[in-house]
Every structure is written in structure tokens, then in C-alpha cells.
Amino acid sequence: MPSRREVLASIAATGTVAGRAQTPEAHGHPGHDETAGGVPAAARPKALNASEFETLGELVEMIIPRGETPGARDAGAHLIIDSMLASQRARAASFRKGLAPFLKLDNAKRLERLTALHAARDSFFHTLKDMTIDAYYSTREGLVTELGWSGYTALAEFKGCTHPEHQLPGAKA
């Protein structure tokens, strides 16, 4: 259901990516996005205070930095994480505890500490990394701009693999 069970859960994990002629208007499905990406100017954290939120922005950017494409902070990953924490009080408390030692550090020291936590397989590091991954790769910046996803879109046909070198010799497509 998968997807199934994919499952049949309401957030089915199937998607895809870009790169071929598509007809987003086919079947009358509008192809426009409902929301703009990035951090809204007026965004305010709900679970974290201003200093924690600023620090989180720096940390998510260290995990997935801006390169040729937007980084996690550009994409508002810290805002998404804050929002996730706002609905999970117990998780928020332990997350803030993990965040606390970073608050007073400058960015060079933060990177140093993050590197040490990674080397030590620290649980806060993994929580932070996992949440950053979930957040960033669910934004338009992370999923479309960075990875090239173009799914959940109505297409007139599905061509599948057209690379001769991938085919089983002698098999029907």
C-alpha cells in the first residue's frame, strides 16, 4: 500500500524527477504550486526562542549548506523543524537540551562541536541530521531545485527507461 503500504498511509512515498517533456495541464490538473518556497519574511518560531532559532538556522546550514543550490536554511528547514517541535512537547525539551551548548558559540566553534558529535555518533547529532533531511528534502528548494523531482504531476504517457544499455538483451520492453 505500500506507496502501499506503501502503505496505504496518507503520505505515500513515491515521487520522481524531472527532465522530460511533460504536460502538467493534461487531464485538467493545474500544475501550479500553492505556496512559495523558503522562509516567509514574517516567520516566527513557535517552539524555540530567538537565540535557539538563530542557532538552529546555522546548524541546518552546516548539515546541508548552500552550494550551487539553496541550503537548508535558505529552504526554511529550521522553521519546519521548529514547527515539528511545536507539536511534540517532549521531543522539543530534549532537542533544546541538545541545542543549548551551541548557543553561545561562534560558527567556527559550532562546526567544530558538530564534527565532534558526528564522530562520537551522538544522538542529538542524528536527531538534528534526520530532521534536517526530512525538512530540506520536502521543500521545493531541496526536492525540486536540488534533486530534480518533478512528480505528482499528470502526464499524458509514461515512457520509462529508454536507455539501450539498461535493457535486458533480447527482452521485450
Place this chain on the structure above:
Amino acid sequence: MQNAAANEVHDVVVIGSGAAGGMVAWNLTRQGVNVLLLDAGTPFRRASFWTHVKPWEWRARLEAGRKPPQFRLDDREQPVDTPKDKPFDLFRVWGRGGKTNVWGRVSLRYGDVDFEGPAKDGWEIPWPIRYKDIAPYYDNVDRFIGVNGGDEDLDVLPGSRYHLPPPALRCGEQLLRKAGKSIGIEFVHGRRAVLTKPHNGHSACHYCGACGRGCDVAAFFNATDYLLAPALKTGRLKIIDNAVAARVLTGGDGRANAVQYFDRYSKAERQVKARIVVVAASCIDSTRILLNSKSHRHPNGLGNSNDVVGRYLIEQIRFHMSGFVPDLIGAKALNDDGISGEHMYMPRYNHRDGRKRDYLRGFGMQLWNTGAQANAAFAKQLDGFGLDFKRRVKERYPALVSLHPYGEVLPRKENRVVTDPARLDRYGVPVARIEFTTGENERKMAAEMYEMAESLLRSAKAEILPFERGAIDTPGLAIHEHGTIRMGSDPKRSVLNGYCQMHEVKNVFCPDGAAFPTSTEKNPTLTILALAWRSSDYLAAEMKAGRL
């Protein structure tokens, strides 16, 4: 309508509107039989599905206070008990069409390897039917609902003359097929109830890949659009919404004569009179209804003087293994959505390679989540962070291949559903308690499933993501529960005959997944539809002959 219906005796009362209940309602009404159907919920409106909503839009909608359709029944509304050390993750949908709104659409025929399996290996009872009995009904169902697939015809996976064209394979699937060939593992085209061209008035798939949220154009089979809509058009089907069935009531002669239900929200108790009752509320809930239907004549529950109802619960074992195929690492990501889920399938092979196994039965494999997905959850299993990490995620994104082997679980008497008079739901009716665990046979089979999956990925030279050898999903997650109201030739060891008719109470039929005496390694919905069609043909004929 409920008041007016109180004294009316309905020809047939059907409990449940999913694959089984929907099929019975459709097949009976088109043959002139009047049907009253009890649905524990209400219709799901396709126009309100969040089918194409992108991940960031989904989040914005939630933050704006909107809610997607709630297909899955919340366990807090209707509890299911399990022992602490034996979890069972039950997925239920109350409402029109049931689980067919969001099912996986895998449509595989069972063969005589499955129907006769127990007779050959001696473990529990065989099916009372053979492939020749059900084959015409598989044909009927394929033609009616539309199933895409190839022309392969195997003993474990009989072919069909009626398949719609299969979708093209994705790059990752092509590469796995090639890798499999080199180590003797054969794949076939997937068989899925997704319309690759318009069919019987239903729209074709538009390859948006978001089937798991419900299809906005009904391009895959669901009981609401394909069965109940035409049944309602006949004028012979009535549906009562929010009718949570509790018990089948019987008369002094022991025959069923009514169904007791509760209004889902007002909790008012109501009864509808029936000449024939069809229990199709899905495996666990159908079982619960029969066990709770105790009376002077049926002190152990309906049809259960042999203590078989509720026993022999079977599901399937399943796990997941993923990796990245080197030919696609660093490739440009494509739109891999297709019909969502796999476009090819690995049929069971362990019965024909000549090697003797230390376990019974077999396994097959699905490949959903192969190719570019709407997330990059795999990145959590890649080491490191920073720009180099970001680059490695992007390179691997198009190269993801995912293996999901499914294995048969043996029926065992002690794996069961019971109801406890001390543990009541909000209507005062005993809830179901599921006691299920897997055993030695499953452990041995899982070991070979792991070997197979790993060698396939190695043959593809894939970079394999970390896995815990031998681990299997929490039972219930395959959503393939069976066995607790099983059919069989011997009334001492089974509850139903081959037409899903109760041995002990002839005017009760149970044509859902609970009727399967074995789970097989395959997905059951196509077989539920075929059995329910056959069962209701028999029901209509018996009714017309005055034998019910």
C-alpha cells in the same frame, strides 16, 4: 429510512463496502436481488483527495488547519488489543470502499501450487477449490476492473488473456532484471489494477504516482466507483451510513434473521431483518462479529461449534532492503512515478529450482520505491554532513532500488482473534484481541529471503544500505490478514464451504480475506474479488432455487 426499514425483511444484508461487500452488492443487484448494505462510515469524496499535493503544499495545508481525507480508522475510536510482546499493526478503513480507496493494486492470480499446497506438504487444510473453479472468475474480474500486466503464465502466477498493456519499466527495474537474470532470478511484468488505457467508462491513469492518497479520477479499481455506483443505479441497493455492525442475530432454528448495528456517532442500537447475511467487514472485524454473535444455539459464536472461528490467523512476513545501482549514480533524475509502486514482480521460484528447503511454502517480491521518490529519506543512512554529503545524496537520488520480499506464513491454531466480554468498545460490544506471532518456518524462510535480496543487489553491483539480517516488519503491516473464518471441505476443520457459505448456518456467507485457508506469498484482493463474485453467483442461484 431506518425507521421504515425496521420491520422490512431484506433479501440480503451485506456488512461492509470494500472489495468483498462491494462485489457481492454489485453482483446481486444486477441479478435482480435487493440488497441492504451496512457501511461503518460514509463516502470518501474524490474531489477532496489530496492526490497531487506536493510535500511543501501538504505542510502548508496542515498549518492552515486543513485535513486530508482520514482513510485509516483511528485505533482510539475502535480499539484492538494485542499482548504487549506480540504487536499487530492493523490497518482498517471505515467508509465507502474500505481499503480499496488506498490499496496497493497488486493483482496476482493464485495457482494450484497455492490451492493444493497444504495437501502436498501436509500442513493444515488445503483450499476446497482449485484453479479451474476460480479461473473463470479471475477472467471476469480482470475484464471488469481492468488489470495491466504481461503475458507470462506460471504455475505460481497463472496468466490472463485480459491484461491491459503493462507500463514501461523504470531504469532501476531494468537494471535489477538484468542483474537477476545473471543469477537465475526471473522477473515478470507487474500485474496491477491500474488502467493504462480507458476501460469500461473509467479514466486512464495519468501517471502522477500519488495513488496512496486515493486516485482523484478513479483510474484504479475501488469498490465505490467500480461496484457500488453501478449497483446503486439499479435501484436495488440501499446503503446505511455509519452503521457499525455488531452481531448477526439468529432465530430459534439457528438461522440468521437480522443484523444488530450501532450508529457510529449517536451510538443508538438498531437492527435490520435479513433472509441472508453476508459478512464482509474485513478479516478481523468479520471475525469479531461472528465471535460476538453468541446465542443459545451458537454459544461459542456463529458457525463456531468446532472452535475454528478466530483461529489460524495468517498474514505475511515482509522486510525491505535498498541500495543504489552504479549505472544510475550521478545520472539525471527522471520522473519515475509511473503507476506508483513496481512495474515488475518477482514470482515465487523456490519450488522449482530443485533445491530442497528446510521450510514450507515460499516468497515473492515487490519493488516499490525504486527510482526517484518524493523524499530522500535514504539520506539518513548515508554518513557525514556538509557539502560533500549533499553531493552524495543528489548523486544517489536517481539510483535508489528497493526490494520488498513477501513470504507466506503458516496457519497455526494458536494465532488467533478472540473477543473479551470484559473489554468493550464505545457501543458496549467486545473488541477484538489479536494474538499472533511467527515461528521457526518463517524464520528459516526469512533467512533465504535475505540471501536472495542481498545477492540480487550484489549482482547489480549496488551499494547496499545498512540492514539488520533476519528482521521482519511488525505483523499486520502487509495488510494481508486471512484465515480466521476459513473455507474447507471438512466442516470439522473449517467454517465455510468453497462458496464462502457457512457450514453450520446456511444463510450466512463470509467472502472476505478471512475465508482464505492459506495466505500465500501474493496479494489477495484480486482473489477476494473473484471469490466474492463466485460466492454471490452461488448465493443468487441458491436463493432463486429456494434453497436459502
